[in-house]
Amino acid sequence: MSTEEELLKVQKQLQSVKAEYEEYTYAVSHDLVASLRQIEGFSKLVHARHADQFDEKTKRHFDLIVSGAIKGREILEALLSYSRLSTAIKPSTEFACTQLIEETVTQLSSLIDKTDANVSYGDMPNIVGDFTQLQQLFYILIHNALHYRTPECSPIVLIDVQEDERQWQFNISDNGMGMSDHLIGKAFTILGRGVSDKEYTGVGMGLAIAKSIVSLHGGKIWVTSEKNKGSSFYFTLAKDIQR
Amino acid sequence: MSLSFDVLYVEDCVATVELLDMCLNRYGSDINLSLDVASTFSQVSSIYSVDKHVAALIDWNLPDGKGTDVATFLRAQNKNISIIFLSALFTENLIAQASIVRGSICLEKDYTPEFVSKITEHIASR
Numbered sequence: 001m002s003t004e005e006e007l008l009k010v011q012k013q014l015q016s017v018k019a020e021y022e023e024y025t026y027a028v029s030h031d032l033v034a035s036l037r038q039i040e041g042f043s044k045l046v047h048a049r050h051a052d053q054f055d056e057k058t059k060r061h062f063d064l065i066v067s068g069a070i071k072g073r074e075i076l077e078a079l080l081s082y083s084r085l086s087t088a089i090k091p092s093t094e095f096a097c098t099q100l101i102e103e104t105v106t107q108l109s110s111l112i113d114k115t116d117a118n119v120s121y122g123d124m125p126n127i128v129g130d131f132t133q134l135q136q137l138f139y140i141l142i143h144n145a146l147h148y149r150t151p152e153c154s155p156i157v158l159i160d161v162q163e164d165e166r167q168w169q170f171n172i173s174d175n176g177m178g179m180s181d182h183l184i185g186k187a188f189t190i191l192g193r194g195v196s197d198k199e200y201t202g203v204g205m206g207l208a209i210a211k212s213i214v215s216l217h218g219g220k221i222w223v224t225s226e227k228n229k230g231s232s233f234y235f236t237l238a239k240d241i242q243r
Numbered sequence: 244m245s246l247s248f249d250v251l252y253v254e255d256c257v258a259t260v261e262l263l264d265m266c267l268n269r270y271g272s273d274i275n276l277s278l279d280v281a282s283t284f285s286q287v288s289s290i291y292s293v294d295k296h297v298a299a300l301i302d303w304n305l306p307d308g309k310g311t312d313v314a315t316f317l318r319a320q321n322k323n324i325s326i327i328f329l330s331a332l333f334t335e336n337l338i339a340q341a342s343i344v345r346g347s348i349c350l351e352k353d354y355t356p357e358f359v360s361k362i363t364e365h366i367a368s369r
Contacts, residue, residue, distance in 0.1 A: 026334065030304070034259075034331035034352070041262050041354030045269060080332075 022087055029080045033073055040069040071203070075191070078205035082190065085212045090130045092241050097124035100131065101159060104138045111146050121159035127168060128241050129217045137213045138172075140206040141233050145174035148200060150228060167219065167239055173232035179225040187223055210235070217241055245273040248366050251291050251299040252278040253313050254329075255306050262354060263300075270359035274367050284308035287316060298325035298366045301346075303337065314344040325369045327362060 001009070043065045051059060098121075105112065105119055112119060119142060127134070145157045153175060160171045179187065183194035188211040193204035207221075210233075214221040218238030225231035254260050260280055267276055278300075281290045284307045291299075299317055303310040314326050328341050328349045341349050350361055 026332070030330065030332045034256075037331060037353055038258055038262060041266065042258075044354070045262075045265050048269065 018087055025080065025083050029076060032076050036069045036073045036076070040066055040073070043069065071197075075203045075205070078203045078209070079190075082205055082209050082212065085133065085209065085216060090132065092128050093131060094126050094128045095131055097127045097161070100127075100135050101138060104135055104142060107139060108142060108146065111143070115146055115149060115155050117146050117149075117155035117157060119157040119159070122161075124159075124161060125163065125168060127237055128239065129237060133213045133216065134237075137210050137235070140210045141172045144206060144233075145172060145176060145231075147202070148195070148231075149174075149176045163239075167236045169234060169236045171232055171234050173230060175230040178227045178229050178231050179223070180227045184223055184225055188221065245275050246367055247275040247277060248297050249295045250276045250278055250366065251281065251287070251296040251317075253281045253284070253287060253299065253305065253310070254302040255282045256302075257282075259302070259352070263352070266354050266359050267363075270356040271363055272360075274363040276363065276366065284313055284316075287313055291317065291320065293321050296324065297369060298327065300327050300329055300362065303328055303330035303333075311340055311344045311346075314341075314346055318345060325366055327365060 043062060047054075047059075047062050047066070051062075054062065101121055101124060108119075111117075142157060142159075146155050149155045156175045158171075158173050160173075162169045162171075177195075179194055186192040186194065188207045189204075190208045191204045192208070193202065195202075211221050214235045214237070218241050219236035221233065221235040223231055223233050252260065252263070254263075260278075264278060267278075279290050279296065281287045284305050299313070301310040301313050305313070310328050310330075314328070317324050317326065326344075326346045328346045329352050330337070330349070331352055333349050333351055338349050348361070348365055350358060352358065
């Protein structure tokens, strides 16, 4: 078998594995989401019909059933989003990063208003990549900067960029709650959370997704942080991305 | 005065049928949907009536076929029937498949008042 034929064979096998993986992911996610939504749906209806007959303890237990089902669904949807990153890559295009940030800020406008935040950025370059994925990356990092704020002050989010010959290096910094050194190590892990759900809601998938997106764009991501002072997330994106 | 519509509902999960029916009753406002349920694709031909059903709610995953198979069958009987695809989860690929068979809309079943409104308003506006 020639090298070309071998390559073709491997490519076909890869396509087959990819299709099988997508089918498996969809089937598992579909069935689990359906079950969780049934728990949520029936619980809400029972609650709406009979809540006046419940004592306080039972009402609280019902709330826990509903919130548990919602949380399970959110985790599943985040895991699905993560698993699809490498199988749903669109062809790279060149676009203005300013447009991407503007759209992201618009998506987050209600949270920005609610927290009285200030999000600022200077001149941004044209970048190359999957617009949807890179918008998700900026969304996660800006959202985190707004979400993990301290109660004392309004969020200030600064977006900056530098370049060298081969790549762009972005920095998104905030004045939020920051992280202690031992939490920085698990910041980018799947379902890794450093805060309690009671204080800050979330499922712990955002930075794992961010890391995967950056990696798919030929870059690296890291963070410097100081507890109660704020965090700076850095990531690089290759200028000439080939996939 | 409330509006009433006869709708074919193709769904194999008994609990889902019951839950949707309860949601329609609770959140359905003044639009009443009367559901005739087929639990499989093969049951559709004996339950569907061109003169009766103005719309079809079709679950995407059926034990003996896909929602698109049902849609193709119904479209052949009545090209104007409203077809609403339901699933716990839709992907871009599934939505593209739905548009090929001229599915009117695809809705993820989350059983919220908004979900019910989308169904009733879509059928009422046909």
